[in-house]
Amino acid sequence: xxxxxxxxxxxxxxxxxxxxxxxxxxxxxxxxxxxxxxxxxxxxxxxxxxxxxxxxxxxxxxxxxxxxxxxxxxxxxxxxxxxxxxxxxxxxxxxxxxxxxxxxxxxxxxxxxxxxxxxxxxxxxxxxxxxxxxxxxxxxxxxxxxxxxxxxxxxxxxxxxxxxxxxxxxxxxxxxxxxxxxxxxxxxxxxxxxxxxxxxxxxxxxxxxxxxxxxxxxxxxxxxxxxxxxxxxxxxxxxxxxxx
Amino acid sequence: xxxxxxxxxxxxxxxxxxxxxxxxxxxxxxxxxxxxxxxxxxxxxxxxxxxxxxxxxxxxxxxxxxxxxxxxxxxxxxxxxxxxxxxxxxxxxxxxxxxxxxxxxxxxxxxxxxxxxxxxxxxxxxxxxxxxxxxxxxxxxxxxxxxxxxxxxxxxxxxxxxxxxxxxxxxxxxxxxxxxxxxxxxxxxxxxxxxxxxxxxxxxxxxxxxxxxxxxxxxxxxxxxxxxxx
Numbered sequence: 001x002x003x004x005x006x007x008x009x010x011x012x013x014x015x016x017x018x019x020x021x022x023x024x025x026x027x028x029x030x031x032x033x034x035x036x037x038x039x040x041x042x043x044x045x046x047x048x049x050x051x052x053x054x055x056x057x058x059x060x061x062x063x064x065x066x067x068x069x070x071x072x073x074x075x076x077x078x079x080x081x082x083x084x085x086x087x088x089x090x091x092x093x094x095x096x097x098x099x100x101x102x103x104x105x106x107x108x109x110x111x112x113x114x115x116x117x118x119x120x121x122x123x124x125x126x127x128x129x130x131x132x133x134x135x136x137x138x139x140x141x142x143x144x145x146x147x148x149x150x151x152x153x154x155x156x157x158x159x160x161x162x163x164x165x166x167x168x169x170x171x172x173x174x175x176x177x178x179x180x181x182x183x184x185x186x187x188x189x190x191x192x193x194x195x196x197x198x199x200x201x202x203x204x205x206x207x208x209x210x211x212x213x214x215x216x217x218x219x220x221x222x223x224x225x226x227x228x229x230x231x232x233x234x235x236x237x238x239x240x241x242x243x244x
Numbered sequence: 245x246x247x248x249x250x251x252x253x254x255x256x257x258x259x260x261x262x263x264x265x266x267x268x269x270x271x272x273x274x275x276x277x278x279x280x281x282x283x284x285x286x287x288x289x290x291x292x293x294x295x296x297x298x299x300x301x302x303x304x305x306x307x308x309x310x311x312x313x314x315x316x317x318x319x320x321x322x323x324x325x326x327x328x329x330x331x332x333x334x335x336x337x338x339x340x341x342x343x344x345x346x347x348x349x350x351x352x353x354x355x356x357x358x359x360x361x362x363x364x365x366x367x368x369x370x371x372x373x374x375x376x377x378x379x380x381x382x383x384x385x386x387x388x389x390x391x392x393x394x395x396x397x398x399x400x401x402x403x404x405x406x407x408x409x410x411x412x413x414x415x416x417x418x419x420x421x422x423x424x425x426x427x428x429x430x431x432x433x434x435x436x437x438x439x440x441x442x443x444x445x446x447x448x449x450x451x452x453x454x455x456x457x458x459x460x461x462x463x464x465x466x467x468x469x470x471x472x473x474x
Contacts, residue, residue: 049396050389050392050393050396051249051250051251051393051396051400052249052250052251052393053249053250053251056424065424069424174331174332174334175331177331177332177396178330178331181330181331181368181369181370182370184368184370184371184427185370185371186370187370187424187427187431188370188371188372188428188430188431188441189371189431190428190431191427191428191429191430191431191432191433191434191435192431192432192434192435193431194428194432195431195432195435195436196435201428201467224371227371227431227441228371
C-alpha cells in the first residue's frame, strides 16, 4: 500500500517539476504528502534564503507552523540541527531527552507532539533546508518510512536545484526571493479571508488551497486575488458557506 | 547570533555608520552603506504610492540619481520592472544586446550616463509594495552570492525604515518574514477598517506604539479576535 501511494506521489511531484514551477506550491504539497504517506501527524519544511537565514516555507498544519517558527526564533531544535549538520536528526521520544532542546521539547509537547524526525534537503555538500516530521506518539519512524522520507526530500532537493541548473544561479535567487515573498502574500490573504468569512486563519488557508487546487491555479495567485478582491475569487466564501 | 550571517554583518555596518555620522538610520544612510558594501558606484531608493508610481527619494550620490530620473522620464527601466513584477531585476550588462532590446530607451541612455550594470530589488512585504532599491555599477558583471545576500538585507533595511520603523527592534535582520501573525493581522485589520494593507499595517503599528506593546503581541490579539479595529 505504502509502495503504491509512494510511487503515485513521485509521479505527481515529477509532474509539478515540469512547466510552471512554483516552489511554495510544490513544497506545500510535499508537506501534505508526507503526512499521508509516512504515518506522521504533521510536517514542516524550512528553506535557506539568499540572505542565509532559514525560512518556513510550508507546513501541513497551523500548529506545526507555530512550532517551526518557535525553533527559528529560539535558534534551537531538531530541524535547525538537521540543517546545520546536513544529517538526519531523530528523537522518537522528546520526554526521554528533555535537555537536548529544552524550549522546543516543551513547546512540542504542548502542541501534542512527542516524536520528531528531521531530514535534510541536501545534495552533496549543499544543504538547502530540512523536512521535519512530527508524531503524536513516542515511537520511532520505521525504517521503510524513514527511507521514503529521505527519498521525498531528495526529490524536493533535485526539484529546486534543477531550476538552478537550467538557469543562471542568480536568477534562481530571484525566484526564491519571489517565492518567499509570496509566502507573506498568503499570510496576508489568510487574514483578509478569515475576517470576511468570520472563520479562523487555518480554515481560511484550507479554503484558499482547495480553491487553488480545484482550479489548477497557484496558491499565491489565489491569495493575491483575495487581497485585491478580484472577480476570480468572488465565489470563494459563498461556496464554503453553502457547503457547510 | 552568528556574526558571519549577512543580516548581522549588514546591520552592524548600518549601525556603525549611523553612530559615526551622529545621524539616525534613514533611507539615505542605508543607500550610502549599501553602496560601500556592494562596491557599487551608487545606490538609490525610489518609493511608490497611490499617487506616484516611482518617486526617487534617497540616493548615495548624484550619478545614481540620474538613472532614477531617466526611468521617470522614459517610463521604463529595471526599477520600474522590479516594481511591476514584484521580483528582483538583475542586469549585469546594460550594453548587452538583449538588455538594449528590453529597454530600448533606457538602456542606451544609461550607458551614455556611464552606467554598466544595475541591480533592482523591490521593497515588498507580501502584497504591500513600498518602492525599489537600485544599485548601479560602472563596470559590468554579476553580483557575487555574498553581495546578493547582502543586497537583500539592505533591501529589508530600507523596507523596515519605510514601513515598520526602526523603533521595533524585533523587526531587524531576517525576522521580517517570520512574523506570520503580523501579516495575518494586517489582512484582518484591512477588512475591519475598509482600507488597504499598507494603511492597515500603519494602524497596527500606531496601536502598538500608543499602547506601549510589541507589534507581534498586538497582532496575536487581532488574530485571536481579542482586539478589533473599526
